[in-house]
Amino acid sequence: MKKPRVLIVEDESSIAELIAVNLRHNGFEPIWAEDGAAAQREIDAFLPDLVLLDWMLPGQSGLQLARQWRKDARTKAIPILMLTARGDEPDKVAGLDAGADDYITKPFSTQELLARIRAVLRRRAPESVNDSVTVGGLVLDAATHRISYLGQELKLGPTEFKLLHYLMKHAERVHSRSQLLDKVWGDHVFIEERTVDVHVKRLREALAPADAAALLETVRGVGYRMTAQAAALSG
Secondary structure: OOOOEEEEEOOOHHHHHHHHHHHHHOOOEEEEEOOHHHHHHHHHHOOOOEEEEEOOOOOOOHHHHHHHHHHOOOOOOOOEEEEEOOOOHHHHHHHHHOOOOEEEEOOOOHHHHHHHHHHHHHHHOOOOOOOEEEEOOEEEEOOOOEEEEOOEEEOOOHHHHHHHHHHHHOOOOOEOHHHHHHHHHOOOOOOOHHHHHHHHHHHHHHHHHHOOHHHEEEEOOOEEEEOOHHHHHHO
16 A cells, blocks of 8 residues: 655754654655755655645745645645644634645644644545535535536535535534534544634635535534525525
8 A cells, every 4th residue: 555645844854854754654655845946846746645834944935835836736635734833823824724724833742743644634535425415506526526506617625625515415504613623624633623714714715706605604603504595595
């Protein structure tokens, strides 16, 4: 079985070496790049299964790199785990908004890092139920990984796809953030509820070009729900 390849983008060699040793011992194949240019060369040569991306890098910042890779069709779906010494809430949100799937604040334990890597890779894995589900003109086909609204195809990242799949399968029901963490993220021991809000926002942005964002409702003080009622009212 092929070992998952993890690209470590970190300018401090001692930290990169420590991460690489731990990854090797736990069945991963680590590759190290010390800055954005080296990371881009590695990505041009092969697509990793996951990128561990340091926020503070010489030259291009991790934030700029994340945005750049999210805009490129070839690298759009690569899971990105941000490494940051910044513990402030706005910085964490900025990392998620730039396209990171999750973040981990230095200093971190090896066990936490491995748990987060496995959780992100699990979320990226294709949905095991290859069904098709429809809500108010929105059609999701899990087998082909396609989503369309009234015939217009939509593009979603892996986490947003899984979130949408779950909400559509349980349409008209209100789900709290903790329920969504449990059902969509699974191993959410290290993930904050704020992460759900960021991915819901990203999901709405992906639905917006087809005017389908109204299907995803925020129920103030409770959580989120997928509903066909909004489409019926606007139709």
